[in-house]
Amino acid sequence: MKIVIKKDKKIAARYVADQIIALLKEKPTSVLGLPTGSTPKGVYDALIESYKASEVSFSNAQSFNLDEYLGLEASHPQSYAYYMRKNLFDFVDFKATSTHIYKGDTHDAQKECTDYTNRIKAVNGIDFQLLGIGPNGHIGFNEPSDTFNMHSHVVTLSEKTRKANARFFNDLASVPKKAMTMGIGEIFSSKKIYLLALGKEKASIMAQFLLSDEIDPHLPASILHIHPELTVVMDKDAACSYQNA
Ligand code: GLP
Numbered sequence: 001m002k003i004v005i006k007k008d009k010k011i012a013a014r015y016v017a018d019q020i021i022a023l024l025k026e027k028p029t030s031v032l033g034l035p036t037g038s039t040p041k042g043v044y045d046a047l048i049e050s051y052k053a054s055e056v057s058f059s060n061a062q063s064f065n066l067d068e069y070l071g072l073e074a075s076h077p078q079s080y081a082y083y084m085r086k087n088l089f090d091f092v093d094f095k096a097t098s099t100h101i102y103k104g105d106t107h108d109a110q111k112e113c114t115d116y117t118n119r120i121k122a123v124n125g126i127d128f129q130l131l132g133i134g135p136n137g138h139i140g141f142n143e144p145s146d147t148f149n150m151h152s153h154v155v156t157l158s159e160k161t162r163k164a165n166a167r168f169f170n171d172l173a174s175v176p177k178k179a180m181t182m183g184i185g186e187i188f189s190s191k192k193i194y195l196l197a198l199g200k201e202k203a204s205i206m207a208q209f210l211l212s213d214e215i216d217p218h219l220p221a222s223i224l225h226i227h228p229e230l231t232v233v234m235d236k237d238a239a240c241s242y243q244n245a
Contacts, residue, residue: 008235031127034063034066034084036067039196044087047092052091059094063094064120064182065100066182066187068102068103126190130194133209134161134205140187142181148184150186152186193230195230195231197235198238203237206239
């Protein structure tokens, strides 16, 4: 594991964006695994800036989003499909057919999950997976559990996750109770993984994750300890408990 600590959020985001840009230069057909939430926002801003400066193109790349709320259609402002359009896809040159995300309004979530796993397999897996981390150590929506769930699946969101994500909704009751997420297997089989953690709200979970190499499905991110190409990027705030330990 490589650990990179940057002075602030903006510098950390630019660092991650530059890794994506370097990969796309080397392999323009790269498959990117993308997260949502507040953490990747600065990375997407930096990618848009570089795209506008003609430093990067996504025209031959593909993307797979990590997860989506079950029950929200793509036009719902809190859906991750909407987030991706408003924060990245509307501003860069991905082909519309090259960006993949679970259909939140599907009537057959199991089938949607199986299809998604097969679509990832069909492109030979993800080259570069960017991850955020939930305050309970979840990655994608792989919640703490007694076992690791390997493939795309429907998940019942924990109260902690619903509360953490309620800030994007009018109230807690509006936060969906279920979601679809890539499994640990799909995430883990990515060739490179970048875990980005920003802000002091992530300090405690990052210390927990980094200070023990025990692999425990109750801290889903712990599986990443054995990934051969993991880079953890933090700003000083997210790194503070780890550094002071
Ligand atoms: C959500 C997403 C995760 C994300 C996490 C952290 O639950 N499903 O993919 O990494 O929350 O979000 P944030 O970056 O807003 O802290």
